[in-house]
Amino acid sequence: xxxxxxxxxxxxxxxxxxxxxxxxxxxxxxxxxxxxxxxxxxxxxxxxxxxxxxxxxxxxxxxxxxxxxxxxxxxxxxxxxxxxxxxxxxxxxxxxxxxxxxxxxxxxxxxxxxxxxxxxxxxxxxxxxxxxxxxxxxxxxxxxxxxxxxxxxxxxxxxxxxxxxxxxxxxxxxxxxxxxxxxxxxxxxxxxxxxxxxxxxxxxxxxxxxxxxxxxxxxxxxxxxxxxxxxxxxxxxxxxxxxxxxxxxxxxxxxxxxxxxxxxxxxxxxxxxxxxxxxxxxxxxxxxxxxxxxxxxxxxxxxxxxxxxxxxxxxxxxxxxxxxxxxxxxxxxxxxxxxxxxxxx
Amino acid sequence: xxxxxxxxxxxxxxxxxxxxxxxxxxxxxxxxxxxxxxxxxxxxxxxxxxxxxxxxxxxxxxxxxxxxxxxxxxxxxxxxxxxxxxxxxxxxxxxxxxxxxxxxxxxxxxxxxxxxxxxxxxxxxxxxxxxxxxxxxxxxxxxxxxxxxxxxxxxxxxxxxxxxxxxxxxxxxxxxxxxxxxxxxxxxxxxxxxxxxxxxxxxxxxxxxxxxxxxxxxxxxxxxxxxxxxxxxxxxxxxxxxxxxxxxxxxxxxxxxxxxxxxxxxxxxxxxxxxxxxxxxxxxxxxxxxxxxxxxxxxxxxxxxxxxxxxxxxxxxxxxxxxxxxxxxxxxxxxxxxxxxxxxx
Numbered sequence: 001x002x003x004x005x006x007x008x009x010x011x012x013x014x015x016x017x018x019x020x021x022x023x024x025x026x027x028x029x030x031x032x033x034x035x036x037x038x039x040x041x042x043x044x045x046x047x048x049x050x051x052x053x054x055x056x057x058x059x060x061x062x063x064x065x066x067x068x069x070x071x072x073x074x075x076x077x078x079x080x081x082x083x084x085x086x087x088x089x090x091x092x093x094x095x096x097x098x099x100x101x102x103x104x105x106x107x108x109x110x111x112x113x114x115x116x117x118x119x120x121x122x123x124x125x126x127x128x129x130x131x132x133x134x135x136x137x138x139x140x141x142x143x144x145x146x147x148x149x150x151x152x153x154x155x156x157x158x159x160x161x162x163x164x165x166x167x168x169x170x171x172x173x174x175x176x177x178x179x180x181x182x183x184x185x186x187x188x189x190x191x192x193x194x195x196x197x198x199x200x201x202x203x204x205x206x207x208x209x210x211x212x213x214x215x216x217x218x219x220x221x222x223x224x225x226x227x228x229x230x231x232x233x234x235x236x237x238x239x240x241x242x243x244x245x246x247x248x249x250x251x252x253x254x255x256x257x258x259x260x261x262x263x264x265x266x267x268x269x270x271x272x273x274x275x276x277x278x279x280x281x282x283x284x285x286x287x288x289x290x291x292x293x294x295x296x297x298x299x300x301x302x303x304x305x306x307x308x309x310x311x312x313x314x315x316x317x318x319x320x321x322x323x324x325x326x327x328x329x330x331x332x333x334x335x336x337x338x339x340x341x342x343x344x345x
Numbered sequence: 346x347x348x349x350x351x352x353x354x355x356x357x358x359x360x361x362x363x364x365x366x367x368x369x370x371x372x373x374x375x376x377x378x379x380x381x382x383x384x385x386x387x388x389x390x391x392x393x394x395x396x397x398x399x400x401x402x403x404x405x406x407x408x409x410x411x412x413x414x415x416x417x418x419x420x421x422x423x424x425x426x427x428x429x430x431x432x433x434x435x436x437x438x439x440x441x442x443x444x445x446x447x448x449x450x451x452x453x454x455x456x457x458x459x460x461x462x463x464x465x466x467x468x469x470x471x472x473x474x475x476x477x478x479x480x481x482x483x484x485x486x487x488x489x490x491x492x493x494x495x496x497x498x499x500x501x502x503x504x505x506x507x508x509x510x511x512x513x514x515x516x517x518x519x520x521x522x523x524x525x526x527x528x529x530x531x532x533x534x535x536x537x538x539x540x541x542x543x544x545x546x547x548x549x550x551x552x553x554x555x556x557x558x559x560x561x562x563x564x565x566x567x568x569x570x571x572x573x574x575x576x577x578x579x580x581x582x583x584x585x586x587x588x589x590x591x592x593x594x595x596x597x598x599x600x601x602x603x604x605x606x607x608x609x610x611x612x613x614x615x616x617x618x619x620x621x622x623x624x625x626x627x628x629x630x631x632x633x634x635x636x637x638x639x640x641x642x643x644x645x646x647x648x649x650x651x652x653x654x655x656x657x658x659x660x661x662x663x664x665x666x667x668x669x670x671x672x673x674x675x676x677x678x679x680x681x682x683x684x685x686x687x688x689x690x
Contacts, residue, residue, distance in 0.1 A: 006451035008479075016477050019451070020458055026471040028437050030493070033473075040473035042438060044493050046390015053474055053489055055442040059481040092373050093387060097400040097487050106351035106364070113365055126371040128378075128385035129398055131487075132361050134353075136404035142442050142476075142487030144398055148375070148389050 036249075037157050038086035038233055039147075047148040052083035058138035065189075066182045069108055071210045072141075073115025079236065080145035081123050081214035082289040086234040088155040088219055089147035093128045094120070097142040099135030123216055153228055155293070160231035160250035164294040164315040167229075169215050169308050171262040172239055173278055176285025177270050178202065178209030184274075204266045212289045218308070225302045229293035238286040241336035243322060246294065253320045254334065256313035258327050283324075284337040381594075382502050383431035383578055384492075392493040397428035403483035410534075411527045414453055416555045417486075418460025424581065425490035426468050426559035427634040431579040433500040433564055434492035438473045439465070442487040444480030468561055498573055500638070505576035505595035509639040509660040512574075514560050514653050516607040517584055518623055521630025522615050523547065523554030529619075549611045557634045563653070570647045574638035583631040586681035588667060591639065598665045599679065601658030603672050628669075629682040 011019060021035040032048065033041035039052035056062060056076055064072075081091045096116060100109065109132075120127055125145075185197040199206050215234070222229065231250050233242045239261070243254045261282045271278040294315055295303065303309050316323075322334040356364060366380040377393065378386035384397035401407060401421050409417075426436045441461060445454065454477075465472055470490075530542040544551050560579070567574065576595055578587045584606075588599045606627045616623040639660055640648065648654050661668075667679040 004452055008445065008447065008449065008451055008454065011451060013477060016451075016454065020454075020472075020475075020477070023458065023462055024465065024472040026473065027469070028471050030437050031471045031473055034471060035474055040438070040440070042394070042473075042491065044389065044392040044394050044437075046388075049387070049389050049394055049491075051438070051440065051474065051489070051491065053440040053442055053476060053487070055444055055476045055478055055485070055487060057444050057478060057480050057485065060444070060479055092375050092389075093385065093396070095385070095396065095398040095489060097398055099400055099402050099405070099485070100353065102353065104353065106353055106356060106361075107349055109353065109361065109365075113368065117368055120369065124372070126373050126376045126379060127365075127369040128371065128376055128387075129380055129396065130365075131398060131400045132358060132365070133400055133402060134405055135402050137482045140400070140402065140444070140485050142398070142400060144396070144440060144489040146387065146394075146396065 033156065038083040039089070041087070041154055048151055048154055050084055050087045050089040050147040050149055051144065052080055053142065053144040054080050054083070056141040058140070064139070065186050067210060069111035070115035073112040074119045074211055076141045076143050077116055077119035077123070078212050078214045079289060080143045081125070081216060082234040082236070084145055084147035085214050085216050085219050085291060086232050087147070087149060088153050088222065088229070088232060089149040090219060091123050091125045091145055091147040091216060093126045093146040095128060095144045096130040098130070099133050099140035101135050101137055104139065123214065153223070155229045155232040157231055157233050157246055157249035160246050160252050160294040160315050161296070162252055162315050162317055163297055164230050165297055165300050165311050166254060166256060166292070166294055166313045166315065167303065168239070168262060168290055168292050168310050168312050169218055170288070170290040171264040171267065172235065172288050172290065173271065173281035173285045174205045174208035174264055174267040175212060175287035176281045177267050177274065177276065178205035178207070180274050180276065181206060181270060182209060202266065202270060204264060205270055209287065212287060214289055215291045218291055221306070227295060227299045227302055229295050232291060232293035235288045235290045235292055236286055238284040238337065239292065240283040240334050242292045243334055244336050246292065247318070247322050251318055253316040253318050254313065254322045255316050255320070255325070257325045260310065260312040262310045378501065383428040384434070386432070386499055393496055393499055395429055395432045395434040395492040395494055396489065397425055398487065398489040399425050399428070401486040403485070409484070410531050412555060414456035415460035418457040419464045419556055421486045421488050422461055422464035422468070423557050423559045424634060425488045426470070426561060427579040427581070429490055429492035430559050430561050430564050430636060431577050432492070432494060433498050433567065433574070433577060434494040435564060436468050436470045436490055436492040436561060438471045438491040440473060440489045441475040443475070444478050444485035446480050446482055449484065468559065498568070500574050500577040502576050502578050502591055502594035505591050505597050505639040505660050506641070507597055507660050507662055508642055509575050510642055510645050510656050511599060511601060511637070511639055511658040511660065512648065513580070513584070513607060513635055513637050513655050513657050514563055515633070515635040516609040516612065517580065517633050517635060518616065518626035518630045519550045519553040519609055519612040520557060520632035521626045522612050522619065522621065523550035523552070525619055525621065526551060526615060527554060547611065547615060549609060550615055554632065557632060559634055560636045563636055566651070572640060572644045572647055574640050577636060577638035580633045580635045580637055581631055583629040583682065584637065585628040585679050587637045588679055589681050591637070592663070592667050596663055598661040598663050599658065599667045600661050600665070600670070602670045605655065605657040607655045
């Protein structure tokens with residue numbers, strides 16, 4: 001019997017998610033928000049419970065040749081906490097499932113959980129469960145993070161309004177350039193195992209790749225400044241991809257300015273050294289785990305003294321599209337490259 | 346530099362969990378119960394939120410040679426819902442993370458999610474999120490299930506008291522004997538691919554292996570009968586292993602009677618045919634996903650007319666140990682074989 005076979009790569013990750021999501025419309029009244037945002041929202045009375053889950057696979061999401069296990073444990077937690085921050089939620093608990101082949105020892109697991117523990121301590125969260133099992137090949141990690149937020153402070157991807165100001169925290173492109181440096185050093189090492197990696201001058205960008213931080217402190221600070229963003233998302237796939245998510249979820253267009261993009265000097269210098277355009281790294285690099293959000297113009301005043309919040313543009317009518325004004329004052333359309341794990345095969 | 350290397354198999358799965366758990370003592374007041382039970386319990390105001398998470402890996406937990414993808418999707422959900430039932434919780438939501446190699450097509454994913462959807466419909470739960478990613482090898486599944494229970498109805502592993510009655514739902518050993526039949530048919534098929542599997546006379550036990558059900562209806566029925574078990578666990582690793590968990594968590598001994606173990610006739614007959622002792626299958630087979638619980642003697646009267654609840658023994662002092670009285674009236678010690686995925690490598 002001949003069966004139809006469609007390659008997953010023809011759908012892409014988001015196409016696949018949409019294909020799945022259309023069959024799963026939430027029915028329980030407790031489910032306030034289902035598939036399609038940074039996290040789901042549940043109301044069991046009291047505070048809203050926010051839940052997100054991510055899977056990391058060896059050889060796809062991380063390379064143990066340059067990712068120490070302790071950093072991996074930290075990062076696996078941080079990227080989920082970042083999704084909670086994108087909902088304006090305070091993280092409270094995580095569960096961690098791991099699968100390991102017999103290539104890994106008890107000491108290796110200890111290293112991994114040292115990183116998980118460091119993240120728990122830093123973000124003040126509890127590890128409350130998880131599964132440890134054997135794997136036929138490689139290291140498999142799945143983390144679920146649980147947080148809380150009051151009903152009136154939940155921020156989705158869908159609330160951006162025309163004239164809102166587009167804000168981004170920290171700086172962009174560093175994690176991607178850091179990864180390029182690590183990949184280069186790995187090649188040098190593979191060619192000559194006696195060579196020690198020279199990473200000192202790349203310390204910031206390498207750190208951004210190996211030990212990303214979730215912007216949970218921003219959730220507290222926004223509350224202190226009495227600001228509720230109109231929409232928010234964390235930058236895991238790259239600024240361009242995330243801007244397009246806010247655009248499609250909110251039904252508005254985004255206009256940003258190239259000269260407003262926050263790029264660290266080390267990112268910029270190293271991008272130049274590697275013949276990579278720094279703006280492209282900022283737009284499409286991903287893994288920065290900064291927050292991208294929109295606020296009403298009325299809230300701009302409260303935010304403008306914050307050293308880590310940068311205004312990069314404003315929200316416009318959907319018909320005007322998603323545009324970046326370049327340093328040369330040309331208008332270019334924003335297109336997402338993001339990470340398509342399926343297409344990379 | 347010589348580093349110490351300890352094989353994971355020397356600890357076993359529970360040893361590994363204990364090693365991890367000791368470093369992670371919950372600190373948030375919202376965390377009512379952390380690692381070490383069937384699920385964790387969170388209090389964000391209102392009903393208690395119950396959370397559990399499990400990972401299933403191809404080649405370790407399932408064999409796609411005889412496990413249809415639709416059944417796999419159903420089972421991946423059901424086994425987590427079973428953990429919620431073991432806390433006396435009503436399931437409400439799940440997240441599903443999957444990793445797939447390019448061996449799998451879009452149609453294969455559709456089949457898998459058809460099973461997930463069937464489970465969602467059956468248990469009345471919402472799929473609220475998840476991650477789909479590419480995998481370097483094989484099918485990887487991680488499911489997190491979320492449920493609710495009022496504070497006064499949460500049932501842990503730790504509340505069994507001396508003189509309580511030990512109860513088990515449904516029947517035991519069928520899933521294990523079903524797996525043996527499937528393994529035998531696979532060998533026949535591998536030897537001669539033109540042979541069609543003859544499974545008709547094994548329909549019940551094969552179904553128990555391929556499409557297990559969580560005993561969620563028991564949660565509702567216990568509430569109707571106004572019974573709160575003193576301790577409860579679901580039977581995933583085998584009755585013996587679960588009895589020992591209740592024993593160690595509650596600080597009591599367990600005494601069960603071999604002639605009281607509920608074993609279906611098909612399980613019994615097929616075990617005989619395969620030269621497997623049916624009692625051993627019931628004690629150590631696992632994957633039945635029935636509920637094992639203890640109730641106060643005062644509640645026995647309310648339960649005794651329920652066709653799916655069987656009294657198999659009673660709770661005794663810890664000093665008397667964990668004992669099975671055989672059909673020949675000998676007393677044998679209960680030891681756990683369970684599933685040690687690490688030792689099976």
